[in-house]
Amino acid sequence: MGFSMMWMDLIMHCISSVGGIIKPTRGIQQGDPISPYLFLVCSEDLSSLVTLANKDGLLTGAKVCRRGVEVSHLLFVDDCGSYGERSWVIKYIPREYESCLGQHISFDRWLIFYNTNL
Known part of the structure; x- marks a missing residue:
């Protein structure tokens, strides 16, 4: 995403050091104050992968109405919904996300539902 190395080092220091005699062994945990912000950064990467596949014509989103905007995905808290025509790419985007971010x-x-009426 173009973050400077200094910023990434600072974030890594925040999530890998606790101070004192406590030694972190599992990284960041749910409820950590920095967790929602890091989740937003990671979600942006997932969103970028879906948007890129859409721009490349590998995914087609669903239209809200005939002349309406096309919606390919929605993110909410820790869930992601993908909408549109069936595509083989939808299987590979989460795996790419997982391998890139280590999340x-x-x-x-994880469930996929296809509408046969499209």
């Missing part, structure tokens, strides 16, 4: 995606809770 684990729970594929056990």
